[in-house]
Amino acid sequence: MTDPTPSTLPAWLQAQKRLRGAEVALRHKRLGVWQVLTLTQVHSQVLAVAGALQRAGFGAASSLVIVSRPRPEALLGALAAQWLGGVAVLLDPLDEASAQQEVVRRLAPDFLFVEGLSELTLATAAGLTPGLLFYADGRGIADPSLPSWAQLAAQAAEPLQPVQARPQGSAFGFHRLAAGGVLESQHLSHAQVLEAGRLLVATECLVAEDEALAARAFATSGQARYLLGPWLLAGFRLNFPETLATRDNDRRELGPTFVLGTRHTYGRLHEALDQRLPVPGSLSRHLVDWALAPGNGLWQRTLGQWLIRKPLRDALGLSRARVPLLVGAPLDPAAQALFVRLGVEVRAWPDAPRWQSTQDAGAVAPHGALQPV
Amino acid sequence: MASHPLLELQGISLSFKGVKAINDIGFSVREGDICALIGPNGAGKSSLLNIINGVYQAQQGVIRFAGTERTRMRPNEAARQGIARTFQNIALFKGMTVLDNVLTGRNLKRRSSWLEQALRTGRAPAEDNRQRESAERVIEFLRIQPWRHEVVASLPYGLQKRVELARALASEPRLLLLDEPMAGMNAREKQELSSFIVDINRDLGTTVVLIEHDIGVVMGLADQVVVLDYGRKIGDGTPAQVRRNPDVIAAYLGTHP
Numbered sequence: 091m092t093d094p095t096p097s098t099l100p101a102w103l104q105a106q107k108r109l110r111g112a113e114v115a116l117r118h119k120r121l122g123v124w125q126v127l128t129l130t131q132v133h134s135q136v137l138a139v140a141g142a143l144q145r146a147g148f149g150a151a152s153s154l155v156i157v158s159r160p161r162p163e164a165l166l167g168a169l170a171a172q173w174l175g176g177v178a179v180l181l182d183p184l185d186e187a188s189a190q191q192e193v194v195r196r197l198a199p200d201f202l203f204v205e206g207l208s209e210l211t212l213a214t215a216a217g218l219t220p221g222l223l224f225y226a227d228g229r230g231i232a233d234p235s236l237p238s239w240a241q242l243a244a245q246a247a248e249p250l251q252p253v254q255a256r257p258q259g260s261a262f263g264f265h266r267l268a269a270g271g272v273l274e275s276q277h278l279s280h281a282q283v284l285e286a287g288r289l290l291v292a293t294e295c296l297v298a299e300d301e302a303l304a305a306r307a308f309a310t311s312g313q314a315r316y317l318l319g320p321w322l323l324a325g326f327r328l329n330f331p332e333t334l335a336t337r338d339n340d341r342r343e344l345g346p347t348f349v350l351g352t353r354h355t356y357g358r359l360h361e362a363l364d365q366r367l368p369v370p371g372s373l374s375r376h377l378v379d380w381a382l383a384p385g386n387g388l389w390q391r392t393l394g395q396w397l398i399r400k401p402l403r404d405a406l407g408l409s410r411a412r413v414p415l416l417v418g419a420p421l422d423p424a425a426q427a428l429f430v431r432l433g434v435e436v437r438a439w440p441d442a443p444r445w446q447s448t449q450d451a452g453a454v455a456p457h458g459a460l461q462p463v
Numbered sequence: 464m465a466s467h468p469l470l471e472l473q474g475i476s477l478s479f480k481g482v483k484a485i486n487d488i489g490f491s492v493r494e495g496d497i498c499a500l501i502g503p504n505g506a507g508k509s510s511l512l513n514i515i516n517g518v519y520q521a522q523q524g525v526i527r528f529a530g531t532e533r534t535r536m537r538p539n540e541a542a543r544q545g546i547a548r549t550f551q552n553i554a555l556f557k558g559m560t561v562l563d564n565v566l567t568g569r570n571l572k573r574r575s576s577w578l579e580q581a582l583r584t585g586r587a588p589a590e591d592n593r594q595r596e597s598a599e600r601v602i603e604f605l606r607i608q609p610w611r612h613e614v615v616a617s618l619p620y621g622l623q624k625r626v627e628l629a630r631a632l633a634s635e636p637r638l639l640l641l642d643e644p645m646a647g648m649n650a651r652e653k654q655e656l657s658s659f660i661v662d663i664n665r666d667l668g669t670t671v672v673l674i675e676h677d678i679g680v681v682m683g684l685a686d687q688v689v690v691l692d693y694g695r696k697i698g699d700g701t702p703a704q705v706r707r708n709p710d711v712i713a714a715y716l717g718t719h720p
Contacts, residue, residue, distance in 0.1 A: 121602075
């Protein structure tokens with residue numbers, strides 16, 4: 091039973107830590123081994139980084155711009171910023187580089203967290219001089235004046251103010267360069283993230299025993315509402331792949347029960363599936379199609395389940411997928427049909443981000459200057 | 464940049480049945496540098512690499528590595544002293560996985576006895592974990608995690624080259640000898656491997672001696688270029704110096720500046 095009173099994301103982290111501090115909250119594969127972080131460790135790292143942000147002048151009117159692929163530091167950095175009442179602005183480093191650089195340049199953040207050297211180069215090329223710039227992966231970064239995430243997280247957490255976030259305050263910000271070079275934004279408040287999360291947890295019956303794998307599209311409103319919010323609410327384990335290139339292997343190893351993907355995610359799985367199936371028109375493909383066809387015959391069901399469905403679901407890492415969800419654009423009908431025949435019924439959740447054109451000045455900074463949509 | 468030479472060769476000569484493959488060659492490589500050996504086929508580049516790591520024994524001359532002078536050394540001794548290499552033709556255990564191949568590079572770092580390893584007692588279990596972690600660090604460094612459990616024979620050529628580099632790196636060498644690491648690669652693969660060689664040199668401080676035919680790659684990578692021709696050294700200096708050397712231009716580059 092969790093405390094019903096939390097109304098912001100960091101408050102939920104605090105409540106979960108009080109209730110189940112020793113339980114595993116995050117897992118991240120490093121050097122071939124899954125490293126774990128308990129809720130207590132997550133909480134203390136968030137506090138340590140929030141302390142470093144505060145010392146650097148971060149306050150309720152500030153934003154932390156995070157340019158990172160999915161990794162625990164990006165999530166914990168967002169929570170640290172939110173703890174102080176600020177906004178976590180997530181940018182995807184895999185977006186087109188020149189547009190990304192332009193977005194970062196226009197945002198001109200005072201607080202910036204980058205994943206590694208290439209993201210740092212992006213910031214440097216944009217001519218930025220943030221008050222605090224820190225990074226996760228130090229490979230190739232020669233500047234000793236830049237602190238790493240590990241250095242900040244290892245600092246003793248100083249007494250912080252209680253959670254400064256407000257339910258209606260902006261929790262996440264997303265920005266993109268639209269046609270004509272217009273900077274568009276969307277903000278999600280704590281209340282919006284938690285409301286969407288609560289609905290998903292209740293509808294899909296997510297529980298603390300579930301396992302989720304963070305998807306490639308980390309810096310999206312759909313992930314914030316349907317993955318990060320539910321993670322704090324339900325208290326399940328959130329797993330981060332070793333790298334984006336290993337995420338298929340990692341999914342196979344984990345067998346997550348909760349899969350939140352986009353059309354691209356399932357499209358990739360569909361392609362992988364197609365490559366494993368016999369060539370269309372061949373005898374073996376007819377047999378596979380027969381075994382997978384909906385029917386009640388005992389032979390058909392048994393053969394289909396043990397010889398086709400189960401091995402294919404294992405190969406895709408969907409063997410335990412109890413809650414396979416899709417956010418954003420709908421699936422290709424052929425892909426949808428094939429997943430259904432495999433017994434993976436992908437359910438779509440609405441994600442209609444409302445992008446607003448914004449002025450360059452103050453696009454990130456003033457808390458509440460942009461109304462959450 | 465360090466100023467002390469890690470490797471010094473003086474008056475090295477090697478003959479095969481009376482045919483001089485290498486004739487009185489001498490040069491030194493500073494610690495932390497990338498040195499490229501260039502020259503036409505048959506110039507003696509690979510033979511020189513084989514002398515440095517003890518596969519061939521020079522008939523004349525002296526090699527000084529990390530301050531220790533020697534005239535003869537076996538390959539296993541060279542490996543113990545911190546010299547690792549890759550080969551012109553990939554020499555991996557093709558039926559083994561990437562991880563197992565990289566782990567073979569850690570063999571010299573093991574301290575447990577064969578009996579402890581066979582029975583998995585004493586120092587062996589803890590050592591296994593340490594070796595695995597070290598191998599995984601190299602795998603991460605060279606970004607071959609997605610293929611760590613793949614059998615090497617199933618990988619494309621460029622990746623196999625990277626695995627061979629990983630195996631050499633796993634022994635934590637002070638000097639890395641690369642024999643045509645980019646042979647047979649396309650432009651993208653060359654660029655990728657070049658950046659890994661730079662990373663190895665910069666981040667791990669490993670001194671690199673490499674043989675490469677792609678002059679563009681050499682000039683972009685190397686701090687020092689040694690030019691061989693018919694077993695003789697005809698040039699030695701920075702890429703800019705070598706580019707202006709008239710002997711090199713005449714014998715190798717074949718064009719006038």
